[in-house]
Amino acid sequence: MSGNDQTRRAAIGGAALTVASASSLAALAAPRSVGGTGLETGAIRAIGVDTVRTHxxxxxxxxxxxxENVPELDRLVVLDTPAFGDGVIEAWISGAPSATASATARGFVGLAFRVRDEAQLEAIYLRPTxxxxxxxxxxxxxxxYISHPxxxxxxxxxxxxxxxxxYVDLEPGRWTHVRIVVADSKARLHVDGAEQxxxxxxxxxxxxxxKGAVALWIGPGTLAHFSGVRITS
Incomplete structure (x- = not known):
């Protein structure tokens, strides 16, 4: 199994990963846990990315x-969740250029959704620098925002x-909270708890x-951190 296409076990920080059914308000208030808490592990599949659990x-x-030098269009950490169509994805994310990055690297970091066949996806990401x-x-x-391919x-x-x-205020390497609300053909990004x-x-x-998977998205030359990923659909 290659280093850029493999299944790993890792916590996604905090309340590692939760998924809620949209069938009722009660379900939204008490989401079903997938991957358990931060003390447990959740299944992920890394593509073009090296991952490790840390603080x-x-x-x-x-x-x-x-x-670097991987053929994939996107570098992804695909989460083991039910197919996602409409809903909300939240996470704490941090990105900065890696030690070996080129001068054009920006610390690209974000979230992908409706991922199919690893080459078809929608994504919203940050350029922290x-x-x-x-x-x-x-x-x-x-x-x-991007839509590949x-x-x-x-x-x-x-x-x-x-x-x-x-534009949004960003700093490389610091935690930024992102919330993506997806409904039909629309998506809205909220940063650091902003109502608008x-x-x-x-x-x-x-x-x-x-519909498709949800994934953590990383651009070339990036060192990223993810925590507290939460998905409700």
């Missing part, structure tokens, strides 16, 4: 380091400038009925 900045965490850059243009590229960031930026990315969304995507490219 980081006061939280139990999964550390994920992007492997852009958050407090002195260059306003870079600041405006702090948050990014047909809509990478380069195409979205060229064809629809500023529509799928925006930082980014609104009104036309998810795979359509309203798409």
């Amino acid at each position: 980081y900045m006061g939280r139990p965490a999964l550390r994920a380091t992007a492997l 852009n958050g407090r850059s002195d260059d306003q243009l870079r600041r405006n590229h702090a948050v990014q 047909d809509y990478p960031w380069e195409r979205l930026r060229a064809e629809t400038p500023s529509r799928y990315e925006t 969304p930082t980014l609104i995507v009104g036309d998810l490219k795979h359509g309203a009925d798409a």
Whole structure:
């Protein structure tokens, strides 16, 4: 089994991973646990990523380091959950350029959803080094939505400038809380508990009925940490 495509056992920090049924409000109030608590383990599958359980900045965490020179379009840590269509994904995430990263690395870190066949996915991610850059243009590229394989960031930026990315205050290496609300063909990103969304995507490219896995998403040259992942659907 190769180092960039394997099943690992690791805690995803805090209340490691919980999934709630949308059948009733009572179910949302008492979500079913998948992978147990932070003292137990949850099944994950790492693709193009090296992972290890650790503690980081006061939280139990999964550390994920992007492997270099891998052929996959995306570097993912796929979570063992039921198929996700509509719902809410929350997590504490942290990203910074790795020690061997190039000058263009930004500490890319985020969450992917509706993942199918590892090459079809929607994702929203952060570029932490852009958050407090002195260059306003870079600041405006702090948050990014992508839809692979047909809509990478380069195409979205060229064809629809500023529509799928925006500014938010970020620092490399610190914990940032993200909450992604997905409904039909729309997704909203809330950062650090803000009531108003930082980014609104009104036309998810795979359509309203798409379903698939949820995954932790890491870009090239990134050292990332994830904690307290929670999924309700």
